[in-house]
Amino acid sequence: VAKLCVCDLLVAQCDVNCCCDPDCSAADFSLFTTCSVPIVTGDSRLCSQKAAIYSLDVEANPPERIFKLIDQVNPSVFCIHSTNYKQAVSLSSPEMPTSENFDQLLQQFGSTSFSAEPDSWNMDTDAQNPSDANETYRYEYGVPIQTVDAFLRLPSPVVSSWCSDVNPAGFLVNQATKCIRSVSVEKCGNIQAVSMLFYINSSILAVNITVQSIVVQSLNGMRTLLNGSDDLRLPMILDELCINIVLGVSYHITYTDEGEIIEAAASFVLGAINKEALSIQQSFEISFTQVNTKPVPLSGNPGYVVGLPIRAGFRPQGYPFPVKILFVPLSTNEYGQLTILQSTSNQDCLAAQEARTPILFGYNMISGCKLRITAAMKCQPLTQTILDLLKGQSFPEYVASFGNSQAQDVLDWVPITHLHTSEQSDNERIYKTFQSSCQIPISLEIEVKWTKYGSLVNPQARIVNVTAMITTTTLKQLPSGRERTIPITSSVVFTDISSPAEPGYKAWPTINAKLPFDFFFPFV
Numbered sequence: 001v002a003k004l005c006v007c008d009l010l011v012a013q014c015d016v017n018c019c020c021d022p023d024c025s026a027a028d029f030s031l032f033t034t035c036s037v038p039i040v041t042g043d044s045r046l047c048s049q050k051a052a053i054y055s056l057d058v059e060a061n062p063p064e065r066i067f068k069l070i071d072q073v074n075p076s077v078f079c080i081h082s083t084n085y086k087q088a089v090s091l092s093s094p095e096m097p098t099s100e101n102f103d104q105l106l107q108q109f110g111s112t113s114f115s116a117e118p119d120s121w122n123m124d125t126d127a128q129n130p131s132d133a134n135e136t137y138r139y140e141y142g143v144p145i146q147t148v149d150a151f152l153r154l155p156s157p158v159v160s161s162w163c164s165d166v167n168p169a170g171f172l173v174n175q176a177t178k179c180i181r182s183v184s185v186e187k188c189g190n191i192q193a194v195s196m197l198f199y200i201n202s203s204i205l206a207v208n209i210t211v212q213s214i215v216v217q218s219l220n221g222m223r224t225l226l227n228g229s230d231d232l233r234l235p236m237i238l239d240e241l242c243i244n245i246v247l248g249v250s251y252h253i254t255y256t257d258e259g260e261i262i263e264a265a266a267s268f269v270l271g272a273i274n275k276e277a278l279s280i281q282q283s284f285e286i287s288f289t290q291v292n293t294k295p296v297p298l299s300g301n302p303g304y305v306v307g308l309p310i311r312a313g314f315r316p317q318g319y320p321f322p323v324k325i326l327f328v329p330l331s332t333n334e335y336g337q338l339t340i341l342q343s344t345s346n347q348d349c350l351a352a353q354e355a356r357t358p359i360l361f362g363y364n365m366i367s368g369c370k371l372r373i374t375a376a377m378k379c380q381p382l383t384q385t386i387l388d389l390l391k392g393q394s395f396p397e398y399v400a401s402f403g404n405s406q407a408q409d410v411l412d413w414v415p416i417t418h419l420h421t422s423e424q425s426d427n428e429r430i431y432k433t434f435q436s437s438c439q440i441p442i443s444l445e446i447e448v449k450w451t452k453y454g455s456l457v458n459p460q461a462r463i464v465n466v467t468a469m470i471t472t473t474t475l476k477q478l479p480s481g482r483e484r485t486i487p488i489t490s491s492v493v494f495t496d497i498s499s500p501a502e503p504g505y506k507a508w509p510t511i512n513a514k515l516p517f518d519f520f521f522p523f524v
Contacts, residue, residue, distance in 0.1 A: 001052045002069060007037045011144065011151055011168050013158075019054035019065050030062035041072060047079035048072070138259040144168035145253075145261070147202035152251070154284050155179055155193065165193060169251065169286050171259070176285045185275050188235045188242035194280075195235055196268055199249050204264050209251075212265035217247060219272055233270060240275060247271040251286040262291060299361065300403020303453060303460025306362035308403065309337040310448070310463070312396035313413070338399060338466075339392055340446065340490040343367040349389055349488050356392055359446070359492050361403075361461065368489035375478040379438035390444040390470070390490055399448075399466045419469040443471040443489045451498035464497065 005020035014024040019035035033056075040052040051072040057064050097105055137146060145152040151168035156177035158164040163179035181193055192198045200209040214226045214233065219241075233244040248269035255261050273280060299308035339356040349369040359365065371386065398413040405412035447467045452459035478484055 001040050001042050001050050002067075004040050004042070004052070005037070006040070009142075010166070012166050019056070019067075020052065026064065027062075029056070029065040032056055032063070032065070035065075043080070043083070044074070045080045046083070047074050047081050049074075137261075139171035139255070139261065140259060141172045142170045145171055145204055147204055149202050152202075152204060152286075153199070154251075154286055155282065156284070163193065163282060171255075171261075172288050174287050176283070178281060178283045180279050181282050182279050183242070183245065183273060183277065185237060185240065185242045185273060185277070188237065188245055188273070191235075193282075194245040196232055196244075196246060196270075197234065199246070199268075200266055204261055207261050207264050209264045209266055211268065212252065213267045215267075215269045217269055217271040219274070223269070241272045243272040244270050245273060245280065246282065247280060248283040249285070251284075253286065253288045254291055255288060256291050298404045299400075300461065302402040302404050303462060304361040304403040304450070305461075307360050309358035310361055311400040311403070311405065312338040312398065313400075313407065314394070314397040338396060338446075340365065340444070340492060341367050341369065341390060341488070343369065348372075349386075359448075361448075361450075362494055364491075364493050366489065366491040368487055370485050371488050373475070373478070373484045373486060375480050375482055379440070379475075382438070383440050386441050386488060387470075389488060390441060391468075395468075399463055401463045402460070414463055414466055416466045416468055419467060421469070421471045437477065438475045439472050440475050441470045442473050442486060443491070445469045445471065446490075446492045447495060448492065449495045449497050451496070459498075 005018065005022070007015055007018035008021045008023070009015055009018075010023075012023060014028045015021045017032050017034055017036040018024065019029070019032065020037060020040055035054045035056060038054055040054070042049050049072055051070050053066075053068040053070060055066045055068075057066050095101065095105065139145065145168065153165050154167050154169040154175055154177065155163040155165050156167045156175075157179040158167070161180045163181045167177075169175065181191075183191060183194060188194060196211070200211065203209060211232075214231075215223050216226060217223045235242055235244050237243075246268060250267040252265045252267070253261055254263035269283075271280070296311075299305060299311055304310070337358040339358050342355040342357040344351060344355055347368075347370045349371040357365075357367070369389075371389075373382065396416065398415055401412050401414050445468075447465075447469075448463060449465040449467075450461050450463045453462035454460045473486075475484075475486075
């Protein structure tokens with residue numbers, strides 16, 4: 001346990017207030033204010049085990065760290081006395097039969113009964129079977145991604161804006177960093193951090209990092225995508241310029257639900273510098289996608305972030321109860337977002353049928369267009385055309401209450417309530433043909449009610465109600481050859497319903513009384 005340290009997150013760097021970090025020196029400990037992990041133990045199921053105790057002696061000058069190793073006793077009656085069979089503590093992959101070990105496995109397990117005593121098993125867990133030599137490592141969230149030599153590097157600024165190459169990329173931790181790198185044309189071929197080879201020469205255990213795309217940026221900022229992305233382009237001096245230096249790297253990691261990395265790709269942005277350049281700005285990014293799944297961008301984690309789209313979907317047909325929410329499959333709405341009509345420059349409604357814009361959380365929006373109606377138009381087709389214009393091709397049924405609501409969590413989705421100003425309530429009954437008039441929709445008003453959820457220190461935005469109201473009007477029959485232009489509008493309003501109590505709210509009464517001084521005697 002003296003070697004275990006759960007707060008040691010930075011590689012080859014001292015973590016603040018991490019008293020068990022081996023990278024921290026006595027000078028670092030003197031600046032600590034507390035020990036974030038005061039005690040480190042092994043398996044809590046053991047009856048007796050060693051425990052590492054960490055504390056700070058603030059009275060010393062300078063303050064110093066105090067380390068103690070004690071014997072800790074588990075008070076529980078049900079505990080493990082000794083781990084004489086260590087493989088039973090964790091789940092290990094079974095040994096797969098191969099041509100080399102088949103006879104051994106057949107001899108051990110082929111009879112009607114076989115021994116399960118610990119001595120009959122291979123207790124050397126460090127010895128690796130030949131069949132497991134190429135097995136990938138299974139990661140947990142936040143664990144640094146291992147390579148053959150060290151960790152997958154994601155340079156980032158540490159103290160200043162200059163790049164530090166010791167920042168490891170954590171599993172399932174999407175990151176985007178920018179930092180400044182010192183360069184010169186004369187030495188650009190010797191600077192490893194500006195070469196593509198620096199970012200792809202180390203494989204992630206059994207997975208090689210492949211080059212997905214290469215974009216070349218000129219001195220004036222123009223970018224060009226190269227067709228052949230497999231070629232390795234190294235920095236070189238050409239006409240007093242250093243070309244093919246790395247300006248940006250974007251990693252994309254594909255993993256399984258068991259935490260195994262099965263694919264790693266890198267996209268590069270290469271540029272050039274002249275003799276006047278003393279430094280460059282580099283950008284780095286890493287993202288993760290589970291295999292056989294389509295990535296869907298989130299709008300917050302967990303609460304909505306102002307300015308990000310509202311996520312929406314609908315219930316699949318044929319289910320008696322909602323078991324899963326599907327994202328809206330629209331060509332203009334790829335990621336399942338709640339959208340409204342997008343205004344165009346010519347304000348022609350018929351030309352703006354496919355133009356939709358996502359509704360951004362916290363932004364009150366209004367858009368519209370003008371519809372030219374002739375006497376030859378029929379009531380029912382006209383009404384359906386305006387409805388499709390206001391709602392889009394497939395108006396969603398549900399809205400995600402949180403920015404990270406998953407499709408399988410049905411209770412995290414809020415149904416959209418539809419209202420109409422006329423007596424009819426559904427879309428098929430809002431129009432009605434008379435001898436000389438027609439009821440047509442002219443506006444869609446969406447109201448999103450949200451509240452602050454969770455801690456008062458860091459409240460999260462949560463949507464609790466969504467209402468879509470269609471307003472109709474009566475259109476009289478036009479004389480033959482006459483035309484009329486009517487405005488069609490869409491609007492979105494966000495209402496915060498987590499406001500404090502209104503004035504006049506009767507609060508709890510205040511008791512002004514004192515207890516006797518010895519009321520809690522003999523306790524303090």
